[in-house]
Amino acid sequence: MPRIIMGIESSCDETGVGLVRLHDDNTVELLADEVASSVDQHARFGGVVPEVASRAHLEAMVPTVERAFGKAGLKLSDVDAIAVTAGPGLAGALLVGVAAAKAYAAALDIPLYGVNHLAGHIAVDTLQHGPLPNRCLALLVSGGHTQLLLVDDIASEITELGSTVDDAAGEAYDKVARVLGLPYPGGPPIDKAAKNGDGAAIAFPRGMTGPRDAKFDFSFSGLKTAVARWVEGAERRGEDIPVDDVAASFQEAVADVLTMKAVRAAKEHGVDTLVISGGVAANSRLSELAAERCAEAGITLRVPRPRLCTDNGAMIAALGAHVVAAGRPQASLDFSANPALPVQIISI
Amino acid sequence: MLVLAIDTSTPAVTAGLVALDGDALESRGDRVTVDPRAHGELITPHALEAVKAAGVTLRDLDAIVCGVGPGPFTGLRAGMATAASLAHALGIPAHPVCSLDAIAADVAPGEAPFLVLTDARRREVYWAAYAADGSRTDGPHVQRPADLETTIKVAAGDGALLYADALGVQPIEPRFPSPIGLVKAARKDLGSEPAPLTPLYLRRPDAVEPAARKKVTTP
Numbered sequence: 001m002p003r004i005i006m007g008i009e010s011s012c013d014e015t016g017v018g019l020v021r022l023h024d025d026n027t028v029e030l031l032a033d034e035v036a037s038s039v040d041q042h043a044r045f046g047g048v049v050p051e052v053a054s055r056a057h058l059e060a061m062v063p064t065v066e067r068a069f070g071k072a073g074l075k076l077s078d079v080d081a082i083a084v085t086a087g088p089g090l091a092g093a094l095l096v097g098v099a100a101a102k103a104y105a106a107a108l109d110i111p112l113y114g115v116n117h118l119a120g121h122i123a124v125d126t127l128q129h130g131p132l133p134n135r136c137l138a139l140l141v142s143g144g145h146t147q148l149l150l151v152d153d154i155a156s157e158i159t160e161l162g163s164t165v166d167d168a169a170g171e172a173y174d175k176v177a178r179v180l181g182l183p184y185p186g187g188p189p190i191d192k193a194a195k196n197g198d199g200a201a202i203a204f205p206r207g208m209t210g211p212r213d214a215k216f217d218f219s220f221s222g223l224k225t226a227v228a229r230w231v232e233g234a235e236r237r238g239e240d241i242p243v244d245d246v247a248a249s250f251q252e253a254v255a256d257v258l259t260m261k262a263v264r265a266a267k268e269h270g271v272d273t274l275v276i277s278g279g280v281a282a283n284s285r286l287s288e289l290a291a292e293r294c295a296e297a298g299i300t301l302r303v304p305r306p307r308l309c310t311d312n313g314a315m316i317a318a319l320g321a322h323v324v325a326a327g328r329p330q331a332s333l334d335f336s337a338n339p340a341l342p343v344q345i346i347s348i
Numbered sequence: 349m350l351v352l353a354i355d356t357s358t359p360a361v362t363a364g365l366v367a368l369d370g371d372a373l374e375s376r377g378d379r380v381t382v383d384p385r386a387h388g389e390l391i392t393p394h395a396l397e398a399v400k401a402a403g404v405t406l407r408d409l410d411a412i413v414c415g416v417g418p419g420p421f422t423g424l425r426a427g428m429a430t431a432a433s434l435a436h437a438l439g440i441p442a443h444p445v446c447s448l449d450a451i452a453a454d455v456a457p458g459e460a461p462f463l464v465l466t467d468a469r470r471r472e473v474y475w476a477a478y479a480a481d482g483s484r485t486d487g488p489h490v491q492r493p494a495d496l497e498t499t500i501k502v503a504a505g506d507g508a509l510l511y512a513d514a515l516g517v518q519p520i521e522p523r524f525p526s527p528i529g530l531v532k533a534a535r536k537d538l539g540s541e542p543a544p545l546t547p548l549y550l551r552r553p554d555a556v557e558p559a560a561r562k563k564v565t566t567p
């Protein structure tokens with residue numbers, strides 16, 4: 001069975017290359033995790049520009065692979081299998097990683113696996129906290145995704161319980177940051193400002209929490225508009241904007257809905273473990289409130305360290321290792337990336 | 349010397365094996381599919397099939413030559429990411445070559461200067477001008493056919509066929525870069541340190557900086 005697995009990620013604005021070792025007991029060990037980010041090139045546009053991201057992926061791909069092997073102290077010929085993000089993500093960005101992965105697999109004459117980016121966000125937690133329990137719940141929150149997933153088997157069975165009906169949680173952070181005059185991406189500066197603010201200062205709405213709303217879906221568009229409305233009202237009255245309080249109250253509304261729905265889903269499905277991953281998982285209020293509510297409900301909370309939560313190649317290598325361990329079939333070299341790959345399709 | 353040539357700058361997904369012996373170039377087989385949406389799927393399988401048909405493996409290659417455009421970006425990157433990764437994994441050089449030069453290298457020797465035009469989409473062409481001996485004298489550029497200022501009336505490349513009437517040019521062969529053309533155009537560089545494999549985009553990414561934020565409330 002393949003032992004050293006290289007993971008390649010290029011679905012958005014991070015070019016990631018990870019190396020892991022799959023042990024006999026099916027535990028997975030992280031050997032290298034190198035990322036080249038184009039986030040700075042997108043900042044002035046206030047969001048990821050697909051063509052800019054794709055250009056950066058092409059430029060960064062081989063150097064990032066080289067760095068990963070350097071860090072791990074391995075040679076390319078030591079790799080036994082390659083996993084690459086097949087989707088979901090930006091079409092042109094995915095294509096660069098998939099083309100590179102196919103070429104490496106062909107040149108090294110080793111199997112290739114096209115895997116699901118969303119499942120990778122969950123699989124990455126096994127690098128830090130060991131194997132997942134037989135059944136667990138995963139909350140994925142980032143600039144691109146907000147999803148509640150039931151994970152029966154990380155290599156073969158994931159069911160979506162709910163997702164955002166409009167903006168991703170991270171997108172709401174970016175938009176609110178803009179309203180408050182904070183830089184892009186909005187997550188870190190809002191989190192920082194919120195630490196000095198009062199989360200109960202302003203009662204912002206909790207989207208999709210009415211009795212007739214879908215139980216496990218999310219909506220952040222109304223919240224974002226409510227924040228803009230509030231700030232504009234204060235501006236009109238000539239008041240100073242209490243940026244810290246607005247940030248804290250916005251962040252409280254996001255964390256409240258996310259954790260409330262996650263805990264409710266865990267209870268309803270009889271699951272005792274919750275994994276929170278994705279870029280927004282690094283948010284301090286989200287992890288604090290999740291820890292509080294999981295403890296109350298007797299749920300074990302697993303949050304990978306921030307470096308593993310954001311997009312990277314280690315998550316794809318980790319998922320690749322689980323897919324290999326489960327004996328799933330390898331991909332044919334003529335497969336195409338799927339920008340809308342559904343989460344149920346863990347490997348193609 | 350065994351060279352794998354790759355180009356995805358046009359609707360053709362092209363991979364082929366070329367043997368070089370002194371000045372002699374010999375095609376050892378190629379795989380070409382004309383499908384503007386299949387570059388990402390087919391370029392590696394085509395490269396594998398081309399080497400297999402020649403009875404060798406990727407490990408027998410001495411160098412890669414890759415068309416770096418100009419060409420529509422997404423497809424172009426499929427070939428370039430493939431060439432760069434193959435070269436890295438095999439420990440061999442990957443030499444860049446202007447894809448229009450590769451088409452020019454296949455134009456039959458004539459008496460007169462000629463153009464190479466390829467489809468840049470959005471009703472534009474990528475183009476360059478060449479002297480009768482095949483050396484590039486102008487370009488590469490990206491322009492609307494109507495804005496082209498040239499007196500040359502003979503043009504190769506699929507853009508020449510598309511805009512023959514608009515430009516008043518006589519189309520000549522070939523339409524797409526061939527493995528032999530790619531290697532011919534890169535021949536002077538083979539054996540020396542390869543230049544960086546950088547795409548000839550010619551266009552900036554479509555992206556506009558956001559204007560001032562629109563208010564959600566009306567005062």
Ligand SMILES: [Zn+2]
Pocket residue numbers: 117121142144278310311
């Ligand atoms: Zn992600």
